[in-house]
Amino acid sequence: MALTRVTRTYLEMTAPDDLRPAAVPEPAPRIERVGDCPASFYRYLYAEVGRAFHWADRLRWSDAAVRSHLAQAGISLWVLSWQGAPAGYFELVEHADRSVEIAYFGLLPEYIGRGWGKHLLTEAVRIAWTLSAARIWLHTCTLDHSAALPNYLRRGFRRFKEEVYFAS
Numbered sequence: 001m002a003l004t005r006v007t008r009t010y011l012e013m014t015a016p017d018d019l020r021p022a023a024v025p026e027p028a029p030r031i032e033r034v035g036d037c038p039a040s041f042y043r044y045l046y047a048e049v050g051r052a053f054h055w056a057d058r059l060r061w062s063d064a065a066v067r068s069h070l071a072q073a074g075i076s077l078w079v080l081s082w083q084g085a086p087a088g089y090f091e092l093v094e095h096a097d098r099s100v101e102i103a104y105f106g107l108l109p110e111y112i113g114r115g116w117g118k119h120l121l122t123e124a125v126r127i128a129w130t131l132s133a134a135r136i137w138l139h140t141c142t143l144d145h146s147a148a149l150p151n152y153l154r155r156g157f158r159r160f161k162e163e164v165y166f167a168s
Helices: 039-053 063-071 116-129 148-154
Strands: 004-013 030-034 075-082 085-094 099-107 135-141 158-167
Touching (some): 039 099, 099 116, 116 135, 135 148
Antiparallel strands (some): 004 135
């Protein structure tokens, strides 16, 4: 099996004024926090959003592992929906250093190309700043959608680290 060279890029915002918000789409999809998320729904979002981008590490998690993860203080799950159907999500993780990580972020394939990723990222950043964050950060890689890194940069994130690894 051939290995693929992957570049992972870490990005951050250090002040709320760094955000360059995207316009709200009309009509706007709905974004809401998911409380008491069933493990099956979490796994569905992770699998469907990440399928094309080689997300695999959490697919092996048991229901108990998913529930334990989501029950941790400082972890919140937010879903983008359209006419009652899930269209994307993001997961925020509050860290001890007062940073907030946008740990997972993306749209289901059927909703890519509508400009909703810009809106979802804008709202993820706005919500993260309400958590008394000193910094907001995330990472992306060359396996992600080609619009991911440009979206992060357009919203005001700045690169702070890059690393290369090999994936099968």
